Amino acid sequence: xxxxxxxxxxxxxxxxxxxxxxxxxxxxxxxxxxxxxxxxxxxxxxxxxxxxxxxxxxxxxxxxxxxxxxxxxxxxxxxxxxxxxxxxxxxxxxxxxxxxxxxxxxxxxxxxxxxxxxxxxxxxxxxxxxxxxxxxxxxxx
Numbered sequence: 368x369x370x371x372x373x374x375x376x377x378x379x380x381x382x383x384x385x386x387x388x389x390x391x392x393x394x395x396x397x398x399x400x401x402x403x404x405x406x407x408x409x410x411x412x413x414x415x416x417x418x419x420x421x422x423x424x425x426x427x428x429x430x431x432x433x434x435x436x437x438x439x440x441x442x443x444x445x446x447x448x449x450x451x452x453x454x455x456x457x458x459x460x461x462x463x464x465x466x467x468x469x470x471x472x473x474x475x476x477x478x479x480x481x482x483x484x485x486x487x488x489x490x491x492x493x494x495x496x497x498x499x500x501x502x503x504x505x506x507x508x
């Protein structure tokens with residue numbers, strides 16, 4: 368029997384034409400703004416892609432259709448990205464972050480979610496290790 372083609376789920380966070388640089392320049396905390404531009408540069412170099420704003424506060428690189436193994440629901444989402452949130456810098460990585468526990472132990476001060484990495488500021492972590500994690504995320508299919 369042929370697999371049923373499902374229409375992608377409609378999500379609120381979509382690519383926009385807003386300026387990434389203009390958005391980052393509105394980040395009030397000077398350190399978070401500087402760190403955001405540094406992460407932007409890291410992700411640009413790692414992906415070879417131009418960033419896009421996804422919604423009003425997420426900066427994303429690339430576009431990929433994800434299918435939930437549990438529900439079969441499909442969504443269009445960024446391949447990799449980040450957001451300078453009030454509490455921390457949230458990095459959205461296309462991987463199960465727990466698979467990289469050994470690397471994370473070398474990273475420095477951070478927290479994790481399922482596919483997210485949360486850091487307060489770049490000086491709290493080893494930036495070389497962060498670049499390794501970003502590159503590992505991009506290699507994952």
